[in-house]
Amino acid sequence: MEMIALLVLIMKTGTTVSGWSVTFENPNPCALKGSSVEFSCSYNYSNGEIVSKTAWSKGQMKSGIWIRVALSDLPLYQNRSEYLGDQQHDCSLAIHDLQVEDTGHYYFWFDTNMYGRRSKTSLHLYVTELSARVYPKTVRAGDNVTLECGVSCQLFTTVWFKDGRPVAKPGFQAQAEDAGNYLCAVEGNMAMQSDPVALEVQYPPCNVSIEVSHPGRLAEGSSVNLTCSSAANPAAHSYIWYRRNISSSGSPLQVGVEHMLFLPSVEASDTGLYLCQAMNSLGGNNSTEVLLTVGASYFNHFIFLVGIGVKVVIVVLLALVVIWAWRCRSNHSAVDKKEHDNDYENVTTA
C-alpha cells in the first residue's frame, strides 16, 4: 500500500521528488503547419541554486537509441525557435512557421551552480496540416457531394471556400456551377488553409443554341454556316441537324451530323426551321428552332406589287383622261347642237 502511494506520488509530482520541477502548462499541444506555437513552461529548483544555463532539446531515435538533441544544434530550428523564458522560473519556448517534421517530444533542461537538471517528462507537439477532401471528386449533376476538412487535432473550427467564395454547407447536390476549386481554412484565420481540391461536375448538354453565319434572309446561291454550341461536360461529341418545313407538320428531316452545318449554295427548298441536337456520354438536348429563309423577301414582293400597282394606276388614269377628253369633245358638240337648237327655237318663236 505504501509502495503504491509512493509510486503515485512519484508519478504525480514527477521530478519534484528531488526538489526541482519542470511544468508544462499544456503537455500535448497541437498546431497547424505554418503557424506559431508557444510552450508555456515553468521550472523550479532548490533555494540557493543559481541557474547558469537553460536549453530545449528534442527527442530523436538515433541508431535505435533515444537521444536528446539541443535545438541549437538542429539546423531545422535555427531561425524558428525563440526562447521566451529566463534564468529564473520561466522556461517558455516559441516555435514559428511550424513544419510537419516539428512533431515530436521536447524536453527542457537547465544547469545550476550545483546540478545539471535533465527532465524525464516531455512535451509532445503535434503539427498538422489542413487537408481538404471532396468526395467524390467527379460527380454527375444532381449527385451528392461531401466536403471533409481533415485536421488531426479538433482544436479548430474550419470553413470552406470555393474559388474564394464561402461555401454554405459541406454537403450538397452538385450542379454544373458547383464545379471549381475547394479549400478549407481555419475560421478567422485565412492564412491557415488547405491546398485546393477540384470538383468536376458532369452533365448532359444544356443551353444548346444555333449560330447562323449570315442572319436574315439569304439570297439563292449564297452560302451559310449553322454552328451548334452547347454547355456540356464532357463536351458534346456528336450532333444531329434537323430541318422541318414551316407549313407541313411532317416529321423533321435529318440534314447533318457535324458540329457545323455548311450549306454552300442555298436554294428555296432549304427554307425551313432548323434545330440541332447535341450529345455527350450523359445524354442529349435540342436547341430551339431557327428559321432560315431563302429567296426574295416579302418586302421585295411588296415593292414589286407596289410597282405594278403604280403602273396600273397610271394606265387607268391615262385611259380616264383620254376618255374624259373624248367625252368632253363630244359633249361640246352636243351643247353646240343644243344651242343651235335654241337658236333655232328662238328663231322660230320670234
Ligand SMILES: *[C@@H]1O[C@H](CO)[C@@H](O)[C@H](O)[C@H]1NC(C)=O
Ligand atoms: C519553488 O520551490 C520553492 C521551494 O522549493 C517553493 O516555495 C515555491 O513555491 C516553488 N515555486 C513554484 C512556482 O513552484
Ligand SMILES: *[C@@H]1O[C@H](CO)[C@@H](O)[C@H](O)[C@H]1NC(C)=O
Ligand atoms: C537565419 O536567418 C539569417 C538572417 O536572417 C539568415 O542569414 C540564415 O540563412 C537563416 N538560417 C536559416 C537556417 O534559415
Ligand SMILES: *[C@@H]1O[C@H](CO)[C@@H](O)[C@H](O)[C@H]1NC(C)=O
Ligand atoms: C435541356 O436543356 C435545358 C436548358 O438548357 C434543361 O433545362 C433541360 O434539363 C435539358 N434536358 C435534358 C434532358 O438534359
Ligand SMILES: *[C@@H]1O[C@H](CO)[C@@H](O)[C@H](O)[C@H]1NC(C)=O
Ligand atoms: C445556361 O444558361 C443560363 C442562362 O444564361 C446560365 O445561368 C447557366 O449557367 C447556363 N448553364 C451552363 C451549364 O452553362
Ligand SMILES: *[C@@H]1O[C@H](CO)[C@@H](O)[C@H](O)[C@H]1NC(C)=O
Ligand atoms: C463556313 O465554314 C467553312 C469551313 O469552316 C468556311 O470555309 C466558310 O468560309 C464558312 N462560310 C461562311 C459563310 O461562314
Ligand SMILES: *[C@@H]1O[C@H](CO)[C@@H](O)[C@H](O)[C@H]1NC(C)=O
Ligand atoms: C430533339 O428533336 C428531335 C427532332 O425533332 C426529336 O426526335 C427528339 O426527341 C428531341 N429530343 C429532345 C430531348 O427533345
